[in-house]
Each structure stands twice: as C-alpha cells, then as structure tokens.
Amino acid sequence: MSEIIEANRIDTLFTERADHILSMYFTAGYPNLGDTRKIMKALQDGGADVIEVGIPFSDPVADGPTIQKSNQQALENGMNMKLLFDQLEGMRSEIDIPVLLMGYFNPVMQYGLEKFCAKCQEIGIDGLILPDLPVYEYRKFYKEIFTKYGLHNIYLITPQTSEERIKEIDDHTEGFIYMVSSASTTGAKGAVSEVQEAYFARIQMLRLKNPRLIGFGISNNETFERACRYASGAIIGSAFIDLLEKSDNMEADIKQFVKGIKGN
Amino acid sequence: MEQTISKYAVDEQGYYGKFGGAFIPEMLYPNVEELKEKYLDIIYAPEFQEAFHGLLKDYVGRPTPLYFASRLSEKHGAKIYLKREDLCHTGAHKVNNTVGQILLAQRLGKKKIIAETGAGQHGVATATVCALMGMECIVYMGEVDMARQRPNVERMRILGAEVRPAKSGSRTLKDATNEAMRHWINNPNETHYIIGSVVGPHPYPDMVARFQSVISEEMREQLLLKEGTETPDYVVACVGGGSNAAGAFYHFLDEPEVQLVAVEAAGHGVDSGKSAATTALGRDGVLHGSRTILMQTEDGQVVEPHSISAGLDYPGIGPLHAHLFDSKRGIFLNATDEEAMVAGVELSRLEGIIPAIESAHAIAALGKLTFKPYDVVVLNLSGRGDKDLETYIKWGGY
Ligand SMILES: Cc1ncc(COP(=O)(O)O)c(C=O)c1O
Numbered sequence: 286m287s288e289i290i291e292a293n294r295i296d297t298l299f300t301e302r303a304d305h306i307l308s309m310y311f312t313a314g315y316p317n318l319g320d321t322r323k324i325m326k327a328l329q330d331g332g333a334d335v336i337e338v339g340i341p342f343s344d345p346v347a348d349g350p351t352i353q354k355s356n357q358q359a360l361e362n363g364m365n366m367k368l369l370f371d372q373l374e375g376m377r378s379e380i381d382i383p384v385l386l387m388g389y390f391n392p393v394m395q396y397g398l399e400k401f402c403a404k405c406q407e408i409g410i411d412g413l414i415l416p417d418l419p420v421y422e423y424r425k426f427y428k429e430i431f432t433k434y435g436l437h438n439i440y441l442i443t444p445q446t447s448e449e450r451i452k453e454i455d456d457h458t459e460g461f462i463y464m465v466s467s468a469s470t471t472g473a474k475g476a477v478s479e480v481q482e483a484y485f486a487r488i489q490m491l492r493l494k495n496p497r498l499i500g501f502g503i504s505n506n507e508t509f510e511r512a513c514r515y516a517s518g519a520i521i522g523s524a525f526i527d528l529l530e531k532s533d534n535m536e537a538d539i540k541q542f543v544k545g546i547k548g549n
Numbered sequence: 550m551e552q553t554i555s556k557y558a559v560d561e562q563g564y565y566g567k568f569g570g571a572f573i574p575e576m577l578y579p580n581v582e583e584l585k586e587k588y589l590d591i592i593y594a595p596e597f598q599e600a601f602h603g604l605l606k607d608y609v610g611r612p613t614p615l616y617f618a619s620r621l622s623e624k625h626g627a628k629i630y631l632k633r634e635d636l637c638h639t640g641a642h643k644v645n646n647t648v649g650q651i652l653l654a655q656r657l658g659k660k661k662i663i664a665e666t667g668a669g670q671h672g673v674a675t676a677t678v679c680a681l682m683g684m685e686c687i688v689y690m691g692e693v694d695m696a697r698q699r700p701n702v703e704r705m706r707i708l709g710a711e712v713r714p715a716k717s718g719s720r721t722l723k724d725a726t727n728e729a730m731r732h733w734i735n736n737p738n739e740t741h742y743i744i745g746s747v748v749g750p751h752p753y754p755d756m757v758a759r760f761q762s763v764i765s766e767e768m769r770e771q772l773l774l775k776e777g778t779e780t781p782d783y784v785v786a787c788v789g790g791g792s793n794a795a796g797a798f799y800h801f802l803d804e805p806e807v808q809l810v811a812v813e814a815a816g817h818g819v820d821s822g823k824s825a826a827t828t829a830l831g832r833d834g835v836l837h838g839s840r841t842i843l844m845q846t847e848d849g850q851v852v853e854p855h856s857i858s859a860g861l862d863y864p865g866i867g868p869l870h871a872h873l874f875d876s877k878r879g880i881f882l883n884a885t886d887e888e889a890m891v892a893g894v895e896l897s898r899l900e901g902i903i904p905a906i907e908s909a910h911a912i913a914a915l916g917k918l919t920f921k922p923y924d925v926v927v928l929n930l931s932g933r934g935d936k937d938l939e940t941y942i943k944w945g946g947y
Pocket residue numbers: 641642667668669670671745746747787788789790791792793794859860861905907908931932933
C-alpha cells in the first residue's frame with residue numbers, strides 16, 4: 286500500500302498515556318433520538334478519553350436489563366444505522382478523542398460490511414466492538430476489510446478465557462483488549478469483588494503486549510480506581526445509561542458524572 | 550446412530566455452505582468450545598450409545614410406529630404414512646434431543662440445566678429428563694407463550710422445573726432464547742444449555758440433528774418392511790427451528806430422488822405482516838449464534854414473527870435448513886393459521902389423531918403438493934394436540 290495511513294487515535298492515546306483511561310458507552314438514540322452529538326461533546330468536555338457509541342439492536346444477548354432497555358427505547362425512537370451515520374457526519378470538527386462503534390453483528394452485516402467500514406473511515410471512527418463477531422469469523426472473513434479502512438476490532442476476554450486463548454488474542458489485538466470483569470451480561474454493580482481482583486491480578490501477571498480496559502460492572506470512582514490498579518483504565522456503560530435516564534440537565538450532569546468517576 | 554458423511558453435513562468450522570458458524574460473545578466461548586471439542590467423541594462412545602438407545606426404547610417408547618393413514622391417503626391420492634412422533638413420551642419429538650443432551654451434560658460434568666421453550670414441548674421434555682436424572686432445571690418461556698400453552702407450564706412445574714417468564718421483545722420463543730443465553734453468560738460453570746432445535750452456535754445444530762436423526766433411521770427400516778424400499782418419494786415436516794424436519798430428512802439428504810418438504814408457518818398470510826414464514830420473508834443474517842435466514846427489517850433488526858402455533862413462532866430457521874433452501878435441496882412451503890387448524894381437524898376426523906398445531910402445518914401442506922397415486926409420502930407427525938386444546942377451542946371451527 287502506498288498511501289500514508291494516519292495513526293489510529295486509539296494507538297496514539299495508549300502510546301501517550303497508559304493509565305486512568307476512561308471509556309464511556311452510551312446507546313445512540315437514547316434517551317432521545319437527537320442526543321448523540323450532545324452526549325459525545327459533553328463526554329469529551331467532561332474528560333472522557335474514549336467514546337463508545339452503541340448501535341441499538343433488537344436482540345442484545347450480551348446485555349443486561351439497563352442496556353437492553355436503552356436499545357429498545359432507541360429503536361422505538363427511530364434510530365437506525367443510516368441515521369446514526371448522518372448524526373456522526375462531521376463529528377471530527379468537535380471530537381478529537383477516539384470513537385468506537387459498539388453493536389451486534391447483524392445490523393452491520395445488513396448495512397453491508399465494506400460500505401459500513403468505508404463510512405466509518407470517512408466519518409473518523411477508530412474501531413469497532415462487535416461482541417458476537419468471534420475471533421475465528423473475524424480473521425477468516427472480515428479482518429482484511431477492517432484493516433483496509435483503518436479500523437481496529439476490539440476483542441473481549443473474560444474470567445473463563447483460557448490463558449492460551451488470551452495469548453492468542455493478545456497476538457492479534459488491535460488497539461486494546463476489552464477485559465470483561467466477571468462472568469456476566471452488562472450491568473452496573475456496587476463493588477469489585479475479591480474474585481474479580483484475583484482475576485485482574487492474574488491477567489496483569491501475564492504481561493500482555495496490549496493495553497487492557499476493564500468493563501462490565503464499573504460504575505463509580507471507587508470501582509474505576511480499583512480497575513486502574515490492574516489495567517490502563519476502564520469502561521462504563523450501564524451506570525451512565527442510568528444517569529442519562531434520570532438527567533434533566535444532560536450536559537452538566539454528564540460532565541459532572543465523568544469528573545466524578547475520574548475523581549477530579 | 551452411525552457417523553455418516555453427507556455432502557449436506559456440517560463442516561469442521563460449523564458451516565452448512567455459507568450458513569452456520571458460532572457467532573457468540575466471548576463469554577460463551579469456553580462452554581461452546583468445550584462442547585465442540587467433545588460432542589462427537591462423547592456421543593459415539595459405545596457406552597453412550599447404549600445408554601441413549603436404551604432410554605429411547607424403554608423410556609421414550611421408540612421406535613415410534615410408521616402408520617399407513619389410509620383415509621388421509623385416499624383424500625390426497627398418494628400412499629401417506631405418518632411417523633408417529635406424537636406417541637413419544639411427553640408428546641413430541643423434542644424428547645429425542647433432550648435424552649441425548651442430558652446424557653451429554655452428565656458426561657461433561659454439568660450439574661444444572663437451562664432451556665428455552667416456545668410451545669412448551671421442549672421445556673416439558675427438558676424438565677422430564679432433568680427429573681429422570683435428578684438435575685436442577687430452569688426453563689425460559691415467553692410470557693405470551695406461557696399464556697397460550699398453560700398446561701405445559703404446569704407440566705414443567707409438576708416435574709420440578711422452574712419456569713421463568715421472558716418479558717422482553719415479542720415475549721415469545723426468540724426472547725426466551727435470548728434470556729437463556731444471558732443466563733448461560735451469567736452462569737457459565739456447571740450449567741449446560743439444552744437448546745431445543747437445530748439452531749444456535751455450532752455444534753448445536755449438528756448435535757441436535759444427530760439426536761433427532763433416529764427418526765429417519767427408523768423410517769428407512771420401517772419403509773423397507775412395508776414398501777420394500779427404504780426411500781419414500783416425499784418426506785414432509787413442519788419447521789420452526791427445524792429439529793423434527795432435520796431428524797426426518799437426515800438419512801435422506803444424499804438421495805436427491807427423495808423430495809424433502811419443509812413447511813413453515815404463514816400466520817395470517819405471508820404478506821400480512823403477521824407471519825413466521827422465514828424463507829419467504831427472510832434474508833441472510835445472524836441471530837442466536839448462527840448465520841442463517843432471518844426475518845428482519847432493512848436495518849437488520851429482527852422482526853417479531855407470528856404463528857398460531859407457539860412452536861413455529863420463530864423468526865429464523867436452523868442453518869442446515871437455510872442451506873437446504875439456498876441449495877434448492879429442500880422444497881419450502883408454508884401454511885396459514887387457518888389452513889393448519891382446518892388440517893388439524895381433518896386429521897382428527899379422518900384418522901382419529903388430534904395433532905399438535907405445529908404438525909398440522911405439515912398436514913395442511915399435503916394439499917399443496919401434486920402426488921401420483923403410487924407416491925410414497927412420509928409425514929412427520931411431530932407432536933400430539935393435547936397441549937393445544939385451548940387453541941382448538943378458541944378457534945372453534947369444528
Ligand atoms: C410438536 C412440535 N412440532 C414442531 C415443533 C417445532 O420445532 P422444530 O422445528 O425444531 O421441530 C415444536 C416446537 O415446540 C413442537 O412442539
């Protein structure tokens with residue numbers, strides 16, 4: 286390839302800084318159809334380091350009740366892939382931090398994988414998290430297209446993932462590894478348990494090549510700090526969706542929430 | 550049960566042509582991978598085969614009869630046999646699979662069982678084998694289905710299973726499957742998920758098809774005795790996810806002279822917006838762990854299906870059937886709610902057999918095929934109508 290490929294913003298971020306990275310997830314189209322850009326801007330202004338924009342799906346099997354509900358509401362509000370891309374068009378004039386799209390594989394497949402990836406590149410998306418697109422399928426059928434459009438595909442590991450597989454995933458990782466904090470669907474939990482900490486420590490000892498972010502069940506400054514002891518940072522989803530549901534002054538509340546998580 | 554190599558069999562990676570695979574979140578990977586690595590070795594071990602066939606014979610009541618339905622034959626102008634899966638213990642073919650999977654779960658060292666159910670037949674069949682083996686059982690069932698299949702809910706409870714309502718989405722089989730998968734994500738240790746049809750990530754579609762293949766294995770032996778040939782001209786079966794059809798087709802897949810007829814539920818009519826005729830309305834997509842034909846919006850959201858029969862009320866079909874459709878190996882027909890109900894009463898009046906409404910869809914399709922008088926047709930009568938009495942009564946057209 287002769288063209289110069291711009292460095293992916295995810296790589297730049299992790300090269301510059303290896304700790305206390307906060308990635309924030311929300312579902313596009315929730316609570317209101319037109320909130321997407323407003324939420325993104327407020328997240329960045331509040332100090333979030335990465336934004337994960339959720340593409341809503343009718344059957345989110347890896348998600349707990351909070352994100353299930355936000356998906357359903359977003360679809361009822363009228364969110365779809367085309368509209369989401371319309372909303373994200375031009376976002377790079379105001380958003381500098383890495384942006385990932387997260388969703389289930391079927392809507393991506395129906396949009397057309399190559400068309401989808403091309404659109405992501407055009408808009409300035411840095412990576413994708415597609416939990417039901419497994420490593421084997423990705424490498425065999427889709428990796429080439431993702432790479433062509435400069436997109437990182439983020440892999441998940443869980444407490445049940447074998448060491449052998451973790452090493453294999455580490456060898457093929459682009460960007461960072463998404464460490465699912467416990468055997469569970471998404472959802473905010475109160476605290477990080479001893480069992481979870483033992484797992485975080487075990488993974489830390491493996492000295493993987495790639496940075497890790499811990500997600501699922503991280504909800505406040507305490508759990509964020511706990512995660513940061515063992516990884517480059519953490520991902521918050523359900524707790525943020527809960528906030529969005531309750532908020533009546535979204536921009537201020539988001540900034541305050543992010544600042545609260547980061548403890549400044 | 551023999552290990553056969555068919556050109557329609559699943560490949561190493563779990564694909565039937567372009568359909569199948571294992572599109573699952575990483576959280577499910579260890580369990581599904583373990584199953585994939587071990588299922589063939591476990592089920593073809595002589596000790597397993599002995600236990601499996603022993604239970605099929607003495608507990609399920611196999612072989613089920615192949616019954617020559619003379620009055621039905623007269624009406625349709627062909628030699629029609631009914632494969633009497635309705636006479637299986639618990640009232641449907643579903644138990645063939647649950648007997649196999651519970652034995653497998655034991656050999657994997659699992660202690661708890663979860664399942665999804667639509668009509669409740671798979672739930673009952675799962676609760677039954679859990680009672681038999683003394684294992685804990687949780688069955689997810691859509692709220693809508695719990696209301697229309699009340700007797701089966703109570704049967705599961707009598708058998709000691711916990712029935713948990715699935716309250717999301719259309720509150721039918723698709724949503725019960727989502728909930729069962731979520732349960733497995735949250736409880737990966739000691740739990741085996743007994744999927745009730747030839748759907749889900751590889752190796753489920755293949756494993757369930759193998760357990761159900763006893764249906765066509767028996768058909769061949771029985772046809773040889775009754776007709777002097779092992780192969781019929783037609784095999785007809787209804788398709789929800791497609792397990793009874795997969796079992797009925799299995800040993801005929803490589804004989805192109807045997808016409809394989811799959812009958813889907815058209816609900817109020819294929820174009821009514823209230824239908825479950827997947828191949829007529831669906832497109833290539835991914836749901837519940839496999840790539841298959843799926844009813845969905847242009848945006849890739851899964852469409853809520855409709856059928857009067859809870860067991861066919863599913864927006865997809867198993868990847869094997871998607872491949873049979875795509876490769877034109879199968880003939881795919883459909884029958885409406887009304888046609889199925891009429892056919893159910895027709896079979897009751899002609900043969901004294903009240904069929905499950907799922908199976909009644911297959912009967913309704915007989916009228917849509919053109920037979921020669923000497924054609925041998927085997928219709929897989931997947932279940933009995935006891936569970937559907939309320940639906941028959943509410944419909945009232947008898
Ligand atoms: C009697 C009967 N037939 C058919 C089905 C549909 O399932 P499958 O397509 O997997 O055979 C069901 C499902 O509940 C059933 O109870």
